Amino acid sequence: MKYKLKIKNLIMITMLASMPTLLDTTIANADTIEDEFLSVINKYKIEDVVVEEGISLEKGEILDLSQYPNWELSDNETIEINSNGIVKAVNEGTVFLSQRIGEKVYIVEIYVPSEIPTINIVSREAKPRGYYKVFIDAGHGGTDPGSLGCGYRESDINLQVAKKVESKLKSKGIDVKMSRSSDIYYSLSERSEMANNYGADLFVSIHQNSAEQKSANGIETYYTEKKPNDKPLSNDIQTNLINKTGAINRKVKTANFAVLTQTKMTAALAECGFISNPEEANKISNPTYQDKLATGIADGIEKYLKENVIINEIQMTATGKVINANSLNVRKGPSTSFNIIGTLNGGDEVKIVGKSNDWYKIEYNGVYGYVSGSYIELNTTEPDQDNKINFTDVGKDYWAYSQIESFVEKGYIDGYEDGTFRPQDPIKRNEFVKIFNRVFGLTEKSGIVFDDTKDNWAKDEIDIAVTNGVAQGVGDNKFEPEQYITREAAAKMLANYMNIEDKNHDKINKFSDYNQISDWARDAFEGNLEKGYIQGTDEGKLAPKNNITRAEVVTILSRVIN
Known part of the structure; x- marks a missing residue:
């Protein structure tokens, strides 16, 4: 019997009118979601555990688990469950259900959000930038191994494949953010929040499958029926995965996995093979086969983006x-x-x-x-005499018009040959230091050259920035001049030069995403907020990992010199 598949099929949600008497449940005394998860998984032998893909329920929604009714709960406040295994979501929060079925113990995370996520229609329209943004989620991780089989942890294989997908997408010029790049635990709500804050064009979660029946094999890709327009992405990924690997086609399916329902952009979840099948486990753990999986996923993503997402x-x-x-x-x-x-x-x-x-x-x-x-x-028209910079995409009513006008007139930054400024485009590390040097009049050089700057057009500008303490390399004698610069990296460079780092984090702690700031950038971000150079986004976030735009760079540096 394919318990994992049957358990997945239980997430078909129906609305019921009433709830009978509740089962007795165990309440975990946990400070964090991970603590609560550990209180559940530590009850069992790790080799017996299968951690299912988590699902989300809206308040009042019903989940039918009557096929396996005897679940143990980590708390009895988030959901109600009756003796027949009918679950009802009652309060926001996260709860873990566990039960031994056959030879395995299955753990299911249920997330009940405080509000129903609103699909970001704007994120699916034309983007005023010249690149795509993709969020890759390596499923499970840290204390959550996912499924275990044939000596492998699902979470490890997920990360290995995800990193290959990241590399392939970046080689196509696609901007990528990962939910994790190491063996670390993130809850379902944290993963979807990261993707939503990043403003991705699409979200793809990578997993491996498992079943009680060891002969089960093949690849399947999921979307949620709550977002039916997401199906084409799953179709493209599934088709390319099968074409690249020759695996059994288990086709595209629907499921209300939390990472699919709680993300505001188009989303898909790929199950790349069965870790419980010895032959398939050997494949999905092999770097050569993983490369085929990654190519299939990346090609499917690229196809969907080019046919459905408008950029630049x-x-x-x-x-x-x-x-x-x-x-x-x-x-x-x-x-x-x-x-x-x-x-x-x-x-x-x-x-x-x-x-x-x-x-x-x-x-x-x-x-x-x-x-x-x-x-x-x-049709030819006379230029607007009041618009001194006269960019076709920056009118006098644009929020950063005066700052852009000033910087262009002073020669700090240039527009493009087609008459545009592209204020919402990201800016690369080499472009940023060039503007920085112009604004502050930095010219001193010391002959510093990195392995990846010796042939770069901005070699001298990078030398100047490093010599004057503005910037530094990223390790292995590299500077990554062509990488887009993030808000936190820009804050760090500005803090380096202005000497404004502040260890009292009373400003950044007021933002809900302050914990997303890298440790090396926290003092710098605090100092910039204290001085008023950098401010929160329109959504009330710090967005430290977001690429900084041309308009933001001009505005921030304008605040400094004025």
Whole structure:
């Protein structure tokens, strides 16, 4: 009997009207979610334990566990469960259910959020940046091993595959954030919160499967029925995984796993193979096969992004007309891979509101569409004499207009040849130190060269920044000049130069995500907040791991010099 599969199938949720008498339960005296988890798992032999993918329930929702009704609970405040195994979510929080079924002990984490997550529709629309953002979740970790089989821990294999996926995505120019890069425990709520704060275009969780029946094998990918529009991502990942590995296709399925329901972006969970099957366990633990898995996942992600997520869109206002064509297709997105939503005739006038690569975003029959720029002739207009910088994507009503205008006029930062400034684009480490040096008039060099800067265009700028104590390498004699700089890294460089580090963390501690600041950046972030140079985001977060934008850099440095 495939207990793991049957347990997964139990997460089909139905709404029931009433609840009979409750079972007696055990309340864990735990200070953290991990402590509560340890109080459960430590009751059993670790080799007998299978930690299931956690699920989420909204308050009032019902989970039918009647097939295996005798569950032990880590607390009796989050959910109610009756003698028939019917569960009802009653209060926000996390609870762990455990039960021995056959030869294994199954542990299921149930997370009840304080509020129903709102799908971020804006995150699924065009992005005013020139790159994709992907969140990769290596399932389980730390004190949570996931499933164990054939001498392997699921959490270890998940991380190995996830790191390979990260590397492959970065080689494609895709920005990646990992839920974990080491063997560490994170709760379900922490994983989804990290992804939501990062503002990813999509989320992918990587797992390995397990079953009582050792012959069970193959790959399956999940999405949640609560977000039906997420299915195409799962389809793309599943198809590419099967094509790359030749594994048995267990197809795309639905499940209300917490990391799928609580993330605001498109999300999928891939089960890459059965750790309980000796033959398949040898495969998924093999680096060569893991590379095939990672390639399949990365290729599936890339395919979905290119066909569904629009990036590098520049806001602009202009008019034009169709030329060199009797008929011009209007598409849903800025490439021929998007569906056609209508056509224009030669000579038709268009109102342009944006640009993505060589495609114009236009108003079309009450919606927005995209047409190839090769067939549009812009109407010439006199420049706005009051707009001294005259960027097509930075109007006088833009929140950082005055700071951008000042920095451009002083030569601290430049726009692009196409007449844009791209204020929401991220900025690389080499670009940041160049601007920093210009703003503070730094010129002293000492001949410092890193292995990865000797041929970089900003070699001298990096030398200046390091010589003047602004920046330093990242280890192994590398500087990573082409990597995007995060808010915490920018705060550290500014604190280095201004000597404003502050060990009294009374400012950063007021933000809910302060614990996401790296240890090496906490004093620097505190000092910047104290001085008012760096502020929280519009969402009331510090967002230390977010890439800092061009507009943010200009604004922060403006506060310093003014």
